[in-house]
Every structure is written in structure tokens, then in C-alpha cells.
Amino acid sequence: ASPIDVARIRQQFPILSRMVKGKPLVYLDNAATSQKPQVVIDALVDYYTGYNANIHRGIHTLAEEATAAFESTRDTAQRFINAALREEIIFTRGTTEGINLVAYTWGRQNVQAGDEIIISAMEHHSNIVPWQILCEEKGANLKVIPINDDGELLMEEYERLLSNKTKLVSVVHVSNSLGTINPVKQIIDLAHQAGAVVMIDGAQSTVHMNIDVQALDCDFFACSAHKLYGPTGVGVLYGKKHILEAMPVFMGGGEMIKEVTFAKTTYNDLPYKYEAGTPNIADVIAFKAAIDFINEIGKANIAQHEQDVLQYATAQLEQIHGLHIVGKAVEKASVLSFTVDKVHPQDLGILLDNRGIAVRTGHHCTQPLMDRFCIPGTTRASFAVYSTREEVDALVAGLQKAIQLLL
């Protein structure tokens, strides 16, 4: 039995009552973005109707209220990933910006010709391209940890790749295409033994599991609010304070300065050093409502519910003739990718949409991973706190009907 009252939770998501093409919406694309509870929507409306103002340095009431709400999210985010200090929490637009920020600051300062950066074969493009740009600029080399047919990292190959040339290891915590949960604590410890720093891409993991950046001892960690039942355009980059303080600035402008003269500019303290310009105030404020929503239910309860739905869906899909699950790691989060013999994922996606069922089809911004499996892409169902076994049944019925039509 599920540890949570899914029916009561679903009532908090207005969009889940939507009809699509005359059918009830069955939203199974949560790895792309999650839906938003009423408390998050209300937080956005409350800000714009009640205390919209620019933040920091304002001396009027609205500015003080907006600043207090904005900075309260920083404290909430700090506790959410158990960062030691609030100034280690930098607001970004999302995981992509967080990874780029590290590549363009720490990377440019510390990676030289001949150095090596290690990523894995299951990375999202946002954790591949920034490092390729950096390696091309510096004459450094990108190394890739291979994976097995179940979609699990080959850790002995990883250990072989580590050397005194390794400057940075940047890996995904949970694969958005496979669902694989990577052994990041082991990856981090091995990297530190080799003298490298570690960036963890937490875009998918942060919603499914407890994140403790101090226990992990990662040097950087990035995640996105929109995968955490929060708004788009907001994310968090965590970095160890002593590393962030030693890094050059990223973007120049207001907020990130102490004093500007034409002769010289001095920069602001953390975290504002990396928060140039007017931030995404409303969405940062609403992000706190999303984290509070998750904390109120409890991540362990959410994870248990998602695992129940994932295991049920896996068992059901495995019975469909010609369907092959892509990503069979022992440790998996609630992402279920699959192919169907002689059927293109795109065609499946369209036919499922005709039945109100939203899945994602294609390469999921992990094209090298699809190449490794010699497939053009997959159909991916991904589950959330509000997903139900009945929605899985609708998916199975939809798949069976679609395959019948297409074959």
C-alpha cells in the first residue's frame, strides 16, 4: 500500500484534472518537468499581487518583504540539500546554467592543456557540451566512463580512467534516460583520492532521494526547481565555500559588485558574487513553496510510492511482446524507458497522446547514450508523487492498442 494519500495530493494539482483530446490527462513526463501544486501557483500570484519589488538594498516595505521571502528560499534550499552554509547556495536558471557556471569559472581557472575531465556515457547534453567547450579552449581531454548493457557505470573502468591528470569528474546522479542511480559517494571518494574535484548533476535525483551534499562531500551540485514541483527558470548551484571564493566571477553587473570605479571594481561576497542582475524573484520565492510541499509529504514516502509505481509499471510493460526496457540497473529511480520492435518511438508517442497520455520520445538530450545502445531513441514514462497504478494501466492499454495499429 502506498505510504501517501495520492488522491488528496492529486487534488492539489489543478492541471491533473485536465482533459486531453477528450480523455483525462495521464501525465507521465515528469523527468522532463513536474506539475505544480496550488501552493506554488499561489506563491507566484501572492508575490505579484502583494509585494512585488526589486530586492536587496531597497528601503521601502515592498522591497524588504520581497528580499525576506527571496532569502528565505535560500535558507530552505540550504537545509533541503544540507549545505553547511547559506552562502554556498547560488540561485541559477537551472542545472544547465549551474554546470556552465562551473565550467566557465572553476574550469577556466583550473584546467590546463593536457588535463583530463571525466564524465560518463549516460550524461545529459548539459553535462557534456560545457566540458567539450572547455576542453577545446584549453587543449584538455574529455574521458568517458563506459556503462554496461543494463545502463550501470563500469566502475573498474572509471578507476582506470582516474590519474594525476584528472582535474574534474562530473557525473549524473540519476540518469534521465535510464533511471540509473549512480554510486556517487564512491565516485566522489575515488576522484578526491586522485586529487580531482567533483560536480554532481542532481537534476533528476533531488526529487527522488535525500540529498546531503556534506555527506556526499561533492564539491559542486546542481539541480532545477521545475523538476521539484517548482517553477521553471530557477535552480540551485551548490559549491563548497572555499572553492567558490577562489573562483573568478561569472557574469558582471549589479548585485555582484561591492564598488565600481572606472579604474577598478571589487566584487560582492558569496553568494551574490554569482547572482548578477535582477534575479528571477517570483520563481525563487515560489521555489520555497515547492520544497515545503516535498518536505511536508516526506521524501522517503515519495520515493516509496514512486518505487511502487515503477515496479508495477516495469512488471506490466515486460509482458508486452516486442517491448524492451532500456535501463535495467539494480538501483533505479522512477524513469522507465523502452523500445518496441518495428515501432518508432515518435509514432508511439503520438498515438498515446491521442489517448491523453503524455510520455517523452526521442533521445532525451542524451544522444551519445542512444548511440551506445544503437537506438535512435526511446519512449520514456517517468513517474512522480501523484502518479498511480491506474495511470500505468492506461499506459499499458494505450501501448497495446498503439502497437496493434502500427504493426
Ligand SMILES: Cc1ncc(COP(=O)(O)O)c(CNc2co[nH]c2=O)c1O
Ligand atoms: C540529468 C539531467 N541533467 C540536466 C538537465 C538539464 O536541466 P535544465 O537545465 O533544468 O533543463 C536535465 C533535464 N532533463 C530533461 C529535460 O527534458 N527532458 C529531460 O529529460 C536532466 O535530466
